[in-house]
Amino acid sequence: GAGVSQSPSNKVTEKGKDVELRCDPISGHTALYWYRQSLGQGLEFLIYFQGNSAPDKSGLPSDRFSAERTGGSVSTLTIQRTQQEDSAVYLCASRIGGANTEAFFGQGTRLTVV
Amino acid sequence: AQRVTQPEKLLSVFKGAPVELKCNYSYSGSPELFWYVQYSRQRLQLLLRHISRESIKGFTADLNKGETSFHLKKPFAQEEDSAMYYCALYFNKFYFGSGTKLNVKP
Numbered sequence: 001g002a003g004v005s006q007s008p009s010n011k012v013t014e015k016g017k018d019v020e021l022r023c024d025p026i027s028g029h030t031a032l033y034w035y036r037q038s039l040g041q042g043l044e045f046l047i048y049f050q051g052n053s054a055p056d057k058s059g060l061p062s063d064r065f066s067a068e069r070t071g072g073s074v075s076t077l078t079i080q081r082t083q084q085e086d087s088a089v090y091l092c093a094s095r096i097g098g099a100n101t102e103a104f105f106g107q108g109t110r111l112t113v114v
Numbered sequence: 115a116q117r118v119t120q121p122e123k124l125l126s127v128f129k130g131a132p133v134e135l136k137c138n139y140s141y142s143g144s145p146e147l148f149w150y151v152q153y154s155r156q157r158l159q160l161l162l163r164h165i166s167r168e169s170i171k172g173f174t175a176d177l178n179k180g181e182t183s184f185h186l187k188k189p190f191a192q193e194e195d196s197a198m199y200y201c202a203l204y205f206n207k208f209y210f211g212s213g214t215k216l217n218v219k220p
Contacts, residue, residue, distance in 0.1 A: 003157075033207060033208065035208075035210075041212070042200070042210050042211060042212035042213050043158075043200065043208075043210040043213075045207055045208070045209070045210075048206075048207050055206070056206060056207060091158065093158075093208075099146065099165075100146050100163055100165040100166075100204075102148060102160040102163065103160075103208055104160075105150075105157050105158040105159070106157065107157045108157065
């Protein structure tokens with residue numbers, strides 16, 4: 001089947017606008033992760049879901065960031081009142097669960113705030 | 115706290131030379147460790163995991179619990195190995211190192 005799908009691939013938005021980033025995980029994967037990759041930086045953890053619950057949202061940078069997951073499947077990451085420092089590639093990954101199982105990554109959404 | 119350190123931002127070697135990408139981790143239990151690779155304009159993908167003790171594309175990684183290291187090695191680098199490499203530790207979520215860019219010169 002298909003891998004992890006993210007949309008849009010690219011998003012250019014004006015400072016102050018809200019954006020929604022979507023992630024379609026691999027079917028049957030219970031865990032879903034959001035990371036952020038900035039130029040020259042590593043992967044910064046944002047939030048993860050187990051089913052529809054988010055046991056760890058410690059990486060969300062501010063209250064402008066929120067995420068939800070519905071039906072144990074699709075997840076949406078919302079950034080309100082975007083700022084230039086929000087510009088980055090936002091990566092989604094899903095994992096079936098169980099010891100030593102890998103996470104499968106989407107191609108990312110490149111967000112540019114102008 | 116869990117932490118993964120990759121001390122080298124950039125590693126340049128000539129084709130055919132051995133390569134070692136360093137990874138050290140902080141974790142008190144039995145770690146689940148992975149190496150991920152990102153080729154130019156491609157998504158991040160798994161290269162190998164420590165539990166499998168496998169060799170993928172000629173790469174191997176040995177877990178050294180005493181030194182808390184999980185270095186990635188290849189005896190003869192190829193130009194197509196040029197990519198960004200990330201070491202990752204899993205404990206409820208994936209902790210990634212900052213990555214090492216490997217550049218294999220012809």
